[in-house]
Amino acid sequence: MRSKVRAVTDGAVTALAVLATLLVVTPLVAIFVYLIYKGASSLNLAFFTQIPKPVGEAGGGMANAIVGSGVLLGIASLIGVPVGIGGGIYLAEFGRGTKLANAIRFTADVLNGVPSIVMGIAAYSLIVLPQGHFSAFSGGVALGIMMIPTVCRTSEEMLLMVPHAVREAALGLGVPNWRSVLSITVKTASPGIITGCMLAFARVAGETAPLIFTALGNAFWSTSLKEPIAALPLQIYVYAISPYDEWHRLAWAGALVLIALIVIAVSLVRYVTSRGVLKGAS
Amino acid sequence: MGVGIEVTDLNAWYGTNHTLQDINLKIPANQATALIGPSGCGKSTFVRCLNRMHETNPIARVTGTVLIGDLDIYNDAKPVEIRRRVGMVFQRPNPFPTMSIYDNVASGLKLNGYTNHRVLDEIVEKSLKNSALWDEVKDDLKKKSGASLSGGQQQRLCIARALAVDPEVLLMDEPASALDPVSTSKIEDLIFQLKSQYTIVIVTHNMQQAARVAEKTGFFLNGRMVEFDSTHKIFTNPTDKRTEDYITGRFG
Numbered sequence: 001m002r003s004k005v006r007a008v009t010d011g012a013v014t015a016l017a018v019l020a021t022l023l024v025v026t027p028l029v030a031i032f033v034y035l036i037y038k039g040a041s042s043l044n045l046a047f048f049t050q051i052p053k054p055v056g057e058a059g060g061g062m063a064n065a066i067v068g069s070g071v072l073l074g075i076a077s078l079i080g081v082p083v084g085i086g087g088g089i090y091l092a093e094f095g096r097g098t099k100l101a102n103a104i105r106f107t108a109d110v111l112n113g114v115p116s117i118v119m120g121i122a123a124y125s126l127i128v129l130p131q132g133h134f135s136a137f138s139g140g141v142a143l144g145i146m147m148i149p150t151v152c153r154t155s156e157e158m159l160l161m162v163p164h165a166v167r168e169a170a171l172g173l174g175v176p177n178w179r180s181v182l183s184i185t186v187k188t189a190s191p192g193i194i195t196g197c198m199l200a201f202a203r204v205a206g207e208t209a210p211l212i213f214t215a216l217g218n219a220f221w222s223t224s225l226k227e228p229i230a231a232l233p234l235q236i237y238v239y240a241i242s243p244y245d246e247w248h249r250l251a252w253a254g255a256l257v258l259i260a261l262i263v264i265a266v267s268l269v270r271y272v273t274s275r276g277v278l279k280g281a282s
Numbered sequence: 283m284g285v286g287i288e289v290t291d292l293n294a295w296y297g298t299n300h301t302l303q304d305i306n307l308k309i310p311a312n313q314a315t316a317l318i319g320p321s322g323c324g325k326s327t328f329v330r331c332l333n334r335m336h337e338t339n340p341i342a343r344v345t346g347t348v349l350i351g352d353l354d355i356y357n358d359a360k361p362v363e364i365r366r367r368v369g370m371v372f373q374r375p376n377p378f379p380t381m382s383i384y385d386n387v388a389s390g391l392k393l394n395g396y397t398n399h400r401v402l403d404e405i406v407e408k409s410l411k412n413s414a415l416w417d418e419v420k421d422d423l424k425k426k427s428g429a430s431l432s433g434g435q436q437q438r439l440c441i442a443r444a445l446a447v448d449p450e451v452l453l454m455d456e457p458a459s460a461l462d463p464v465s466t467s468k469i470e471d472l473i474f475q476l477k478s479q480y481t482i483v484i485v486t487h488n489m490q491q492a493a494r495v496a497e498k499t500g501f502f503l504n505g506r507m508v509e510f511d512s513t514h515k516i517f518t519n520p521t522d523k524r525t526e527d528y529i530t531g532r533f534g
Contacts, residue, residue, distance in 0.1 A: 097340075165376035169440070171338055173390035173447055174366030183393055187380050 032259070039256035042249040047257070052219055052235070058246060062254050064221050066261070068136070068230035069205065071223060072215060075140025076204055080147025081197050085186075087148070088155025088193070093181045105153075112149040119146050120210035128214060136222070136229035139215025143207060147200040154196025158189040194273050198266045205262050208233040232258045284481030285351030285450045286311040287332060292346035294327050294336055301327045303505045305346070309498070314473055314482040316496035316513065318489055320528070323502040325485045329453045332483065333368035334361040350451060366390070369444030369480075373456040375436035377428030377443070383419050386428040386439055390447035405446050413442035414472055434465025441472065445480075452476065454484040458491065470495050489529055493517050501525045 046061045053060030087104060095101030123142035128134055162185050170180035186193070204210075211217070216228035217238065223229070232254055239251035287309040294302035302324045309315045317325040330336040331344055334355060348355050355364045377386050385392070387406045396402065406423070410416040415438040419431070428439055437457060444452060454473070458466040473482055473495045486492050492499050493513055500510040501522075509516060509525045520526045527533055 163376070165372060165374055166378060168335065168338070168372060169376040169378065169443075170389075170393070172333065172335060172365055172370040172372070173393070173443065174362045174364070175390070175393040176362050179393055184378060184389075188378070190380075 035252065035256040035259065038249075039252035039254075042253035043256070047250075047253055051221055052250075055244065060250070062230075062232065062235055062250070062257070064218065065230040065232045065235040065254070066257065067223060068215070068218065069232040069258070069261075071136055071225075071229060072140045072143060072211070072231055073201065073205055075137065075225070076143035076147055077197075077201060079141060079144025080151055080200060080204075083144075084148045084151025084197070084200070085155050085193060087152035088159060089181065089186065091152070091156040092159035093185065105156075108149040108152050111145075112153070115209075116146060116207050117209035117212075120213045123210065124213035133226070134214060134216035134228040135226050136215055137225040139211045139229065139231070140225075142210040142214050143204040146204050146207065146210065147197075150200035150203065151193075151196050154199065155189075155193045158192030158196065159185055161192065162188045190273070194269065198269060202262045202266060205265075206233055206258060208237050232261075283450070283479065284312040284477075287451065287481065287483070288347075288349040289332075290347040290349075292328070292331060292348065293344070294324075294331055295343045296327075296339065297341045301505050302331070305507050307500060307507060307510050309481065309483060311481050312477060312479070313497040314477045314484060314495050315498045315500065316492035317483065317485045317500045317502060318487070318492050318528075319502035320533070321487075324505040325500075325502045326455050328502065329370075329455055329483055329485055332451070332453055333365050333370055335365070335370065337361070366394070366447050367449050368451040368453060369447060369449035371437070371440050371444055371452065371454045371457045374460050375433055375440050377431070377436050377439050379427065379429040381428055382424045383426055383428055383431070383439065384423040387442045387446050389443060394447075406442075409442040409446040410439075412445050412476065413438045414468060414475075415439060415442055432465075434461050434468060437461060437465065437469060438472070441469075445476075449480065451481045451483065454482065456485050456487060459487060466491075489517070501528060503528070 046059055047063075048061060048066065049063050050059070050061035051064045052062065087108070091101050091105060095104070119142050123138050123145070127138040127141060131138070166188055167180060167185060170184045171177065175184070211231050211234050215231055215234065217234040218228045218230040236251045236254040236258065239247040239254065242248070289305055289307050289309075292302060292305040293300070305328060317328065319325050327336060332348060332350070332355075334344075336342050336344055344356065346356075350364070350368060353359055353364075353367075355368075378389060381389060384406055387409050388402050391402060391405065407416065407420075410419065415435060418435060419426070419439075428436065431439060437460075441452075441457075458469045461469065470491060473484065476482060484492075484496065496513045498510065499513040499516040501508045501516065501520075501524075503524055509520060509522045511521070516525060517529055520529065
């Protein structure tokens with residue numbers, strides 16, 4: 001009798017867990033399938049090699065936006081990753097319990113909650129207005145600042161997960177603290193820190209709002225940091241709200257490419273950083 | 283070669299907790315000295331004062347004098363220099379999880395800027411042979427992570443890592459308490475071999491272990507050292523009533 005009750009309870013809880021998992025996965029799969037359904041037919045070589053054609057002309061592509069997104073994300077990562085990881089190291093290793101660390105942690109959490117459009121306005125007033133022109137640089141900075149809190153806080157959490165025994169082992173060998181932090185603690189936590197960076201990267205890769213006042217978008221080729229630059233999310237936005245069917249199809253294709261590129265970039269980083277991991281390393 | 287240790291009026295605190303009170307003792311060179319006592323009696327804190335690891339905890343404080351050989355470690359040297367001369371093996375094996383077996387052993391030297399590969403190869407081999415691990419790992423030195431070894435192997439790896447920086451003193455804080463009996467006896471054999479070259483201080487909960495490996499034994503209770511004498515004397519004819527009660531199992 002009791003075992004029957006146990007079996008029923010077990011079955012019910014398992015069913016609930018499976019249901020919850022399905023609910024989590026469904027939107028993701030739905031988005032992917034729908035994007036492929038709507039966008040794949042507009043993908044061709046021209047999409048990756050040509051710049052947008054003027055209204056009314058068929059064809060054209062988003063080559064400039066793909067490269068532009070690459071440039072913007074490059075600048076953003078150059079700012080967000082080192083500052084974020086550096087902040088995380090400070091919070092976890094050197095500033096533990098200090099007022100400064102608490103202030104930084106609080107600031108990072110607030111920054112994380114700031115709407116992305118506000119970040120765009122801030123970059124606009126700090127960089128675009130003084131310089132007098134929209135630029136790829138200002139867009140990259142806006143995205144970079146958005147990356148900092150995520151990278152910083154995940155780095156901190158990952159560093160704190162490194163067992164105390166590992167730190168003691170290094171100190172016990174007569175290794176100076178700074179060296180132990182950089183060569184042992186950070187290295188031990190690096191898989192988690194890299195995940196944090198990828199998370200931040202993927203999040204800002206799809207941002208449109210901070211770029212509206214900064215990178216602005218560009219219908220032509222440009223890789224100069226001083227000039228407005230095209231970006232995939234901006235291009236998708238512009239095409240999606242246009243009244244032309246041809247542009248709508250291109251917007252779908254652009255969204256598919258954006259997601260595919262993010263997945264490829266994240267997988268590539270994972271592959272590169274996982275090489276050289278030893279047998280049995282945890 | 284090992285050197286002797288002379289401790290004078292050593293006191294240590296964790297916050298307001300006075301964990302070590304007025305410890306005086308002389309630990310002889312090239313012998314194994316065991317420290318026994320119930321949990322929380324201060325014996326771990328004591329060994330951590332011998333390589334200045336105690337003070338890595340921000341609320342910890344130490345007063346008194348510790349001479350390692352003729353070096354006054356609290357007044358004449360930096361903590362990192364002392365820790366290179368006084369190696370430590372911890373209770374739980376703690377190899378660096380991301381490093382290969384080779385890099386674990388070489389880590390103390392590499393992290394202090396030593397890069398000569400030929401010499402490093404020699405030191406790694408010698409240290410692993412000294413810790414009786416060489417034959418078990420020589421084929422996967424650079425292929426396997428230190429964390430892939432068994433618990434007993436990991437502890438011998440940690441001993442090799444401590445030996446590679448060529449210390450004069452080796453502190454062992456309950457090195458076998460997390461290991462099975464076979465691994466424990468390997469560690470004890472090792473202590474026997476190593477004490478010709480190093481001064482060994484071993485903290486242990488296991489009185490048989492102290493009796494097996496150590497020439498001298500100290501009994502700690504409530505932050506004080508109750509008795510320090512030859513191991514034989516402590517276990518057969520202790521002077522203090524409390525020592526007798528402890529080794530006959532009446533408390534602790």
